[in-house]
Amino acid sequence: MSKNKETHRGTFGVSPNFSAQHLLINKRLIHDLIDLANIMPCDTVLDIGAGAGAITFPLAEKAATVLAIENDPVYVTKLASKLREGTNIRIKPVDFLRLDLPGKPFSVVSNIPYSITTPILGKLLDQPTVPLQRAVLVIEHGAAKRFTASPITDPRILKWRMWFDIRIVCTVSPDHFSPRPRVNSAVVAISRKKNPAVPPQHHAKFAALAAYGLSRPQLPFFAALADIFSAPQMARLVKALGIERTQPIGALREQQWGTLLLAMLQHVEPHRWPKMPKMAKNVTRKKKRR
Numbered sequence: 654m655s656k657n658k659e660t661h662r663g664t665f666g667v668s669p670n671f672s673a674q675h676l677l678i679n680k681r682l683i684h685d686l687i688d689l690a691n692i693m694p695c696d697t698v699l700d701i702g703a704g705a706g707a708i709t710f711p712l713a714e715k716a717a718t719v720l721a722i723e724n725d726p727v728y729v730t731k732l733a734s735k736l737r738e739g740t741n742i743r744i745k746p747v748d749f750l751r752l753d754l755p756g757k758p759f760s761v762v763s764n765i766p767y768s769i770t771t772p773i774l775g776k777l778l779d780q781p782t783v784p785l786q787r788a789v790l791v792i793e794h795g796a797a798k799r800f801t802a803s804p805i806t807d808p809r810i811l812k813w814r815m816w817f818d819i820r821i822v823c824t825v826s827p828d829h830f831s832p833r834p835r836v837n838s839a840v841v842a843i844s845r846k847k848n849p850a851v852p853p854q855h856h857a858k859f860a861a862l863a864a865y866g867l868s869r870p871q872l873p874f875f876a877a878l879a880d881i882f883s884a885p886q887m888a889r890l891v892k893a894l895g896i897e898r899t900q901p902i903g904a905l906r907e908q909q910w911g912t913l914l915l916a917m918l919q920h921v922e923p924h925r926w927p928k929m930p931k932m933a934k935n936v937t938r939k940k941k942r943r
């Protein structure tokens with residue numbers, strides 16, 4: 654295999670275990686992933702890190718078009734050699750993080766490269782205006798737990814979960830891959846919320862509020878937001894949210910965060926709205942945790 658993972662290892666500082674190409678070898682599991690994604694004959698589906706096509710080819714039997722994204726030239730050649738005339742598979746021989754995502758609704762079914770899990774999720778979920786509908790992903794189990802934990806104290810993950818439901822479907826043993834990874838994996842299902850608490854066009858304002866509010870998740874609610882809401886506004890908010898004013902702000906649920914943002918947009922003068930802090934901007938862009 655080519656050494657393209659060296660780049661990720663260098664840039665992201667991940668352990669070699671996460672840069673290996675662990676191919677799925679359990680056909681039953683692959684079919685379960687595709688079933689879970691509920692692919693329709695009109696769907697465009699992305700396979701991020703297509704490898705030799707273990708997911709790509711069965712996926713192509715269900716979808717209108719499959720974009721097989723793979724940046725290892727060896728696998729690209731392998732994939733291309735398997736394509737038949739009239740295929741609905743389009744090979745994209747690029748780094749997924751540099752790919753222009755489709756402008757029309759699409760889904761994803763993938764066993765992704767673990768070394769860039771957070772950047773991949775970020776590309777798919779940071780902007781709710783990206784027309785992702787559903788994703789079924791195999792990812793490292795620890796990352797899956799982090800993305801689905803409650804309460805949510807990471808502002809970026811909170812933002813993802815304002816517009817998308819993320820759940821762990823099952824744990825996947827290392828036995829289902831070749832070579833075996835040293836960690837457990839998980840199947841994660843992501844679906845766009847039908848009725849998000851905040852309209853997608855407010856996502857930047859929400860990101861700023863979440864970064865501000867969660868800069869110290871243990872802070873009591875009233876103290877964390879004292880610079881935004883006046884005392885009477887705070888009293889009304891606490892009532893509307895059904896919480897104690899001393900509750901840590903990090904314990905709020907997605908729906909409550911939605912109420913909070915809408916109250917701010919409606920009742921607080923814009924000059925008191927939090928701006929995206931420079932640090933948080935950098936963290937959002939540069940944090941390369943799995």
Ligand SMILES: C[S@@+](CC[C@H](N)C(=O)[O-])C[C@H]1O[C@@H](n2cnc3c(N)ncnc32)[C@H](O)[C@@H]1O
Binds near residue numbers: 701
């Ligand atoms: C875990 S393997 C999965 C392969 C295949 N989907 C399977 O399940 O057998 C991840 C694949 O992602 C590819 N990959 C790694 N980084 C990538 C990137 N930035 N963009 C596109 N593909 C990448 C690797 O070359 C590898 O083939």
